[in-house]
Every structure is written in C-alpha cells, then in structure tokens.
Amino acid sequence: MARVQADKLREATDGHDGTWVAHPGLVAVAMEEFDKVMKGPNQIDKKREDVHVTAEDLLAVPDGTITEAGLRTNISVSLQYMESWFRGSGCVPINNLMEDAATVEISRSQIWQWIRHPKGILADGRKVTVELFRQLEAEELEKIKKAIGEQQYASRPFDKAARLLDEIITSEQFVEFLTLPAYKYLD
Secondary structure (H helix, E strand, C coil), X not given: CHHHHHHHHHHHHCCCCCCCCCCHHHHHXXXXXXXXXXXCCCCCCXXXXXXXXXXXXXXXXXXXXXXXXXXXXXXXXXXXXXXXXXXXXCCEEECCEEECXXXXXXHHHHHHHHHHCCXXXXXCCCECCHHHHHHHHHHHHHHHHHHHCHHHHHXXXXXXXXXXXXXXXXXXXXXXXCHHHHHHHCX
C-alpha cells in the first residue's frame, strides 16, 4: 500500500489532476494523496519549469538497455497474471503492485518485439530469441513453484498460462489482445 501511496503522491505533486487505480478499493488511497496536494478542481496553473519536452522528444525512439532481469520480470508477471485471469481474477497483486491486463499487454508486447527487432539484445550481448524466452520461462515457472509450493502450483492453471504466453510470443503476427486467444483455454 505504501508504494501505491507514494506513486499517487508523486502524480499529484507532478501536476496531474487525477489518476487511475487498479481496483475500486484504492480510490480512497489515491484521493487522500491528491487531497494533500490539490487545493481546487485542477492544477492547470502548476507549470513544471523543471521539465522541457519538445516535439522531437515525443517522437524519438527511446534508447535503453534490455536486461535479463527485465525480460524475466516481463515473463513472470505475464505468467502470474494469466494464471490468475484463468481463475477469474482481472486485478492481481504481483510484486506488491496491483496489476491488470494492461501490465501484461506491455510485458508480452515487449517480449514479442524484442525477439523480432534487431536491437532486441540484452545488456550482456545475448540476442532475445524464442529459445531464450522459453528457457527463462521454464526457470520463472520453477521459481513460482518453489515460492508457492508444489501442491499449490499443481492445483492452479500455470500450464495454461505458459502455453498461452508461448503461443502469443511465438506467433508470427502480433496478437491484438492477449485475452482473444485465451478464451480457447477456458474450461
């Protein structure tokens, strides 16, 4: 909860007039942080003199480093969310954050693109490939199994989540929305 509070306070301090929350239960938390900062209905008069953004900045393809840890996080979050989705939960606590389908859309899209893009190279020089994805996916599933125990793991649809993630990552065509192919995995 502290991370949510800090994030909402940062947004309000940055000049946002409102925010998004992953669950209705977080509305009061967000409101409390915004009420600390906002004295009226908006902050249109708050100018960020410390921020200078040009049209070129907005259009520039960002540079950045792809790390193995980042790739693993994308895989793990995708697996955990999809497993929960198969059990009927659309908003899931993962790594102390409330995650929803949008998080997984970003995660799986990055993996799919990194595999296909010439700059999809990890900081250590390895190319992100289907083989590397599958290796790390298997390792992340093992970590999840160790964290929750074999019995709990076996009783939950992690196998479906892994099959779905593999399907959408290895598809030649980008899958428009992850839940579209997911429906065929429902019982």
